Amino acid sequence: MTKRILFFFPENPFSNRAGNTTRAKTTLTVLKKMGYHIDLVGSAEIYKSQNDTTDIDKSIVDQLFLINHRPPKVKTSSDYWKHKISKFYKKPNEYNHLLTDFAKKEFINILNKEKYDAIIINYEFWAGLIDNESMKNTLKIVDTHDWITLNEFYKNKSLDIGKRFNEEINNLSKFDKVITISEDEHLVFKRFLGEKVINIPPSFTSHFEKNNTGKKxxxxxxxxxxxxxxxxxxxxxxxxxxxxxxxxxxxxxxxxxxxxxxxxxxxxxxxxxxxxxxxxxxxxxxxxxxxxxxxxxxxxxxxxxxxxxxxxxxxxxxxxxxxxxxxxxxxxxxxxxxxxxxxxxxxxxxxxxxxxxxxxxxxxxxxxxxxxxxxxxxx
Structure with missing residues (x-):
């Protein structure tokens, strides 16, 4: 029986926009070549902000689902009022404002419709998507892409590094396997999380060409x-x-x-x-x-x-x-x-x-x- 993977990546991996989308697409391609049935989940808000289409490569991904960070503005909806009321007593996620209780609920609903053998979450700051008891028997994998604390420090030199790195390690510790793509980051995370950290560098099909003449x-x-x-x-x-x-x-x-x-x-x-x-x-x-x-x-x-x-x-x-x-x-x-x-x-x-x-x-x-x-x- 074909095994199933639920793969979360916030933007469209088929957009050919940047290195991160290329990385996600190559990972999906590898998993498909291994014979897996793959469903893709993205963030509706990020798709909208990036002007991403919902076009996917059906030869790689079977279905696309988009999760929202808040319910539609329907005043008769219990989800609408729960979300509205929660904003008065619950602080938004400090490092990812799109990771709300409603987004988590939408992700769980997708998961519960099918039986998945593995969940792959891209980026540490989406780790909250797996905070549910219903996932305890499913293999949970995070693809880090980057050392997020250091990345954020480059962008904001006043960042509280200790606090952010503590959050990063706590998030990564929720997973059964932690994938790094850099040997440098592999060495750092392995010191804190042990053997669950595995380095899988980005991969591509080779396109070597012997002819070096007539280059433009x-x-x-x-x-x-x-x-x-x-x-x-x-x-x-x-x-x-x-x-x-x-x-x-x-x-x-x-x-x-x-x-x-x-x-x-x-x-x-x-x-x-x-x-x-x-x-x-x-x-x-x-x-x-x-x-x-x-x-x-x-x-x-x-x-x-x-x-x-x-x-x-x-x-x-x-x-x-x-x-x-x-x-x-x-x-x-x-x-x-x-x-x-x-x-x-x-x-x-x-x-x-x-x-x-x-x-x-x-x-x-x-x-x-x-x-x-x-x-x-x-x-």
Whole structure:
């Protein structure tokens, strides 16, 4: 009999919007390839705020459910009055205002309609969805995506780190298995939560290409419009771009394009349905990240196409190995430029780096590796 998984991810994983949605989609793909029946649950408010459609890939997900954080404004409804009255005596969730009692009730109602073998919750701050006795015999898994305390600290330096990290560990402790995607975070959480913490790095199907001739772009960057990406590309344009020769061709893809103007040698593509053609048309991926936590999905995706990566030290956060990984890293703009130019001008060095990329990707980020790890958790 086919086993069933209830998979909660707040936004549409098929939106192709950013690294987090790509991560969720690749996880769903792996689980489907393992033969699971998967129902997807999202947050109605987040779908609305992101202008997400309810279109899903039916070859991967069987059904989509959306939960609301509050009931409809129907004054004859008991749910409406319970929610309204609760606001007078119950504080909203400090770290996730959408995680209300009503949202939890909607999630439980979905769970109780079917028999699920496992529940997978994406993000620690949605852990409250499993606070119900009816789930005690179901395997509960959280995919952390990130070290949330550190991520929030980067955005808010006045954050009470001790309080927030205590909340994070308490939330993670509710689960039977805790999935990290970064080796750095795996080491941190394992100290507090023990063997239930398992590292499953992001995985992709490989798209290696032997032909390196006729490439349209020298450099490619793919990114959403989060603050870390914006800071990173501003640093690149302020400090590295002026050092590069004028005949360099750069393509930037994603919503980050809203924050930059086209300039000589730079093409902006705000949305691409499929990144494959752009990666195959490019020689090198760049990742000049200055802040941010966790493994960089964009880096692994670039490696899956056999592209060498030139980045800052933050580009390889979470990697098991800091060298011989297909990436050249430096925080110095002059050296950043030199690394780009050495790959573009020395074909032998470029080909050696491509071999390194392919070997490192196969050994760490292939779908086969991810399936093997998920089998150990679910079987």
């Amino acid at each position: 772009y020298d450099l490619i960057f793919v990114g959403s419009e989060n603050i870390f990406n914006i800071q990173s590309m501003k640093w690149f344009f302020d400090h590295v771009y002026p050092l590069l020769p004028q005949n360099i061709h750069i393509i930037i893809i994603g919503r980050i394009c809203k924050h930059f103007q086209e300039r000589e040698g730079v093409k902006l593509v705000e949305y691409a349905e499929n990144l494959e053609e752009y990666y195959h048309q490019s020689k090198i991926a760049i990742c000049p990240m200055l802040e941010g936590t966790g493994i960089k999905i964009k880096v692994i995706e670039a490696l899956s196409y056999g592209l060498p990566v030139v980045g800052t030290e933050r580009a390889i956060d979470g990697f098991p190995a800091k060298t011989s990984n297909g990436c050249l890293v430096t925080d110095n703009p002059d050296l950043f430029k030199d690394q780009i130019m050495s790959l573009l001008q020395d074909e032998s060095s470029y080909q050696d780096m491509k071999i390194q990329v392919e070997n490192y990707f196969k050994n760490n980020f292939s779908e086969e590796k991810a399936i093997e790890k998920w089998k150990n958790i679910l079987h």
